Amino acid sequence: MTSVSEIVIGIDGGGTGCRVSIVDADGRVLGAARGGAANFTSDPVSTKRNITLAVHEAAAKAGLGSDDLMRASVHAGVAGVLSTSDAEAIAHALPFHSCTVTDDQVTTVAGALGGRTGVVISIGTGSFVAFATNEGTRFIGGWGLQLGDQASGAWLGRAALQRCALAQDGLVEPSDLTNRLMSRLGPKPRDVIAFARNASASDFAALAPDVLDAADAGDINGRHVVQDALAYLEVCLDRISLAKDDIICLTGGLGPRFAAWLRPRTQAEIVPPAGTALDGAIWLAREKYKEWKCNS
Amino acid sequence: MTSVSEIVIGIDGGGTGCRVSIVDADGRVLGAARGGAANFTSDPVSTKRNITLAVHEAAAKAGLGSDDLMRASVHAGVAGVLSTSDAEAIAHALPFHSCTVTDDQVTTVAGALGGRTGVVISIGTGSFVAFATNEGTRFIGGWGLQLGDQASGAWLGRAALQRCALAQDGLVEPSDLTNRLMSRLGPKPRDVIAFARNASASDFAALAPDVLDAADAGDINGRHVVQDALAYLEVCLDRISLAKDDIICLTGGLGPRFAAWLRPRTQAEIVPPAGTALDGAIWLAREKYKEWKCNS
Missing domain, CATH: 3.30.420.40 (ATPase, nucleotide binding domain)
Structure with missing residues (x-):
């Protein structure tokens, strides 16, 4: 027994x-x-x-x-x-x-780390980056959509709608992504404004898969949004000193989508989350x- | 009579x-x-x-x-x-x-224009840019804080809090501005997160005068925020073809604060709003x- x-x-x-x-x-x-x-x-x-x-x-x-x-x-x-x-x-x-x-x-x-040391990049509706050493874990981000959550699903969706607004105003080129989002949520600017005013983080995050798909397909606005997200993640990684055996795990519903976009030397350290x-x-x-x- | x-x-x-x-x-x-x-x-x-x-x-x-x-x-x-x-x-x-x-x-x-042609840059809690010609008026912006309102009071206040978050995470240098805002709204990150989650556009805009004062005083984070705002306004102005007698008016509670920061050739066209x-x-x-x- x-x-x-x-x-x-x-x-x-x-x-x-x-x-x-x-x-x-x-x-x-x-x-x-x-x-x-x-x-x-x-x-x-x-x-x-x-x-x-x-x-x-x-x-x-x-x-x-x-x-x-x-x-x-x-x-x-x-x-x-x-x-x-x-x-x-x-x-x-x-x-x-x-x-x-x-x-x-x-x-x-x-x-994700299952007892190993390294970095966890968690990207779902929200986002955070964590660096676990034998001395403890340092958390970066997790400030919520108003103040941060860069690269998160909610952030990606909102950023894509911001590109829609810029495109409507003639300040950036429209693209398949912005045209599709305007058709889906608009078509009039006031419809998109009304959506954004009442949207929860989950509502914005529901647009994120389209943004990542568009970026994969080379859409200029999709790529712009993803490049901004990556710039933030790379700044986080630059502040972290990885030891020889440290691993990097991408977790959350959207984390794995970023693997192919990260720098080669970052990609080399990525392993699937342990759990x-x-x-x-x-x-x-x-x-x-x-x-x-x-x-x- | x-x-x-x-x-x-x-x-x-x-x-x-x-x-x-x-x-x-x-x-x-x-x-x-x-x-x-x-x-x-x-x-x-x-x-x-x-x-x-x-x-x-x-x-x-x-x-x-x-x-x-x-x-x-x-x-x-x-x-x-x-x-x-x-x-x-x-x-x-x-x-x-x-x-x-x-x-x-x-x-x-x-x-603001009182019948003349030219540009109005309106910066209060929200923001928009308008270009009035004899053929009509084109409006840029006015999408609200989630999708735009770049350079507005609400946008400046929120952007300054985003710098606070980055500074707390060690991703940018803290400054007098970020230290002051953290003391005012925090001091703990969770206090600032709670403020931002429930803040209205007016709540964020209440921080804007501090941001502009800090930028004027050379504060590195204040300047970063204002430079981002100016970059947007200059892109808007780049899309507008001013005629010889066109004027530029800065309106709203914060508009006049931007006069000294704009490009010299923009400054030369600025006149006080007619009304x-x-x-x-x-x-x-x-x-x-x-x-x-x-x-x-």
Whole structure:
């Protein structure tokens, strides 16, 4: 029989849903569950409830009781965790004796690198760059669309619409991309203005695949937008001193699209992510367990 | 006694309030009034009500009755008028037989140029560039902060906060400006992120005077932001062919601040605006009256 002290639980909470996985010391999944949205800034009450429900569902599947959960080693990476007090509020709501909580950037990096050192470039609706060394992890970006999120899906979509505006005003050449976006969201400028005024980051990000496809096809405006995004990523990489064995992982829905555009010497370091943010949560929970075992 | 057919009424409607002025054929003010906010896109009902109330107040001061108003020559420039149907909705709500309605960009240009040809660069919370010839007026910009409004107060404030984010991430040098803004809105990055997430265009624009002051004082980040703004304005001016007597007017709360930064050959054409958007509305109403008189 498995000792309960070897139960490791990973939790991944994001704006579209949360996932819980319970594994044993060998990484075998004992139980898993999915739940509702878990962005602590947007909705703290639902976040705590949805994660708690998913934990209990996964525990039931694994045949674990509350005593087992109390002694599990747990890490949760939750979107919208901005402070220690946010993390504590989530930890206190969960049925564990001890549970570490971070934002989901930390678990994304842990999952992608799986214990190795190097860089994670995460590009989904938002974006960030992280540099993990043996001394710790430095995060760049993650400021949101108004202040940053350069190269993110939302940023790419919005930048393409900005090219539409410039093209309409005769300040840059129109192209297939700008014509297509104007037809899709306009056709009149006021329609595009109305779209942009009310658009969420996700609404802008929905345009990003078209922008990347256009850039791949040589569209002048698509390329302009992607070149601006790449210029930012290269500045980030220039500020980072890679060691010999450091790897670069491109994560998020759009990250891998950038591989072919990056500088050859950057491309040479790129490896596929080792795992997801949920894998990262499990990895961090297990590290914590190992540390506890060493010290006990 | 003044003939009622010579009554000219100008109306200026903007997001912070509306103004009505009733003048005679010689430009003497017979009555004037101020009223509440009048942005048709934001709040069509209040816009129509606030303008109507101000019209009746100005008419009462001028001692005019409803018959006089019915025969007045009227132009209204109202913020947030995006279509012919918007303009008609406002015109129908007002107690005039005939009233032309445009957005406030048209009256801003008419007021600034006062019948001359040339360029108006309007920089307040938002921005636009207009080029008026004898054949008509071409408008550039006015796409709103998400898609454009380059060089506007909101754009300058947001761009300065973007420099703060880059400085915090070690991607550009911090400066007095970025340090001051971080102290004011932060000091922690998450405070600045929270501010930016909820900030209106006016909130960002409130930071613009600091940005321009910093640029004047040689601050590296202030200058970077202003140079980006100027690059856009110069591209707009490059697309415009000025004739010999064409003038350039810098309007809006921040427009005049850019005079000293523009190219010398641009500076040479700059003259102070002839008048305000309310003056522009009166000017357009009078032109309409003259035209009507010629044709009758």
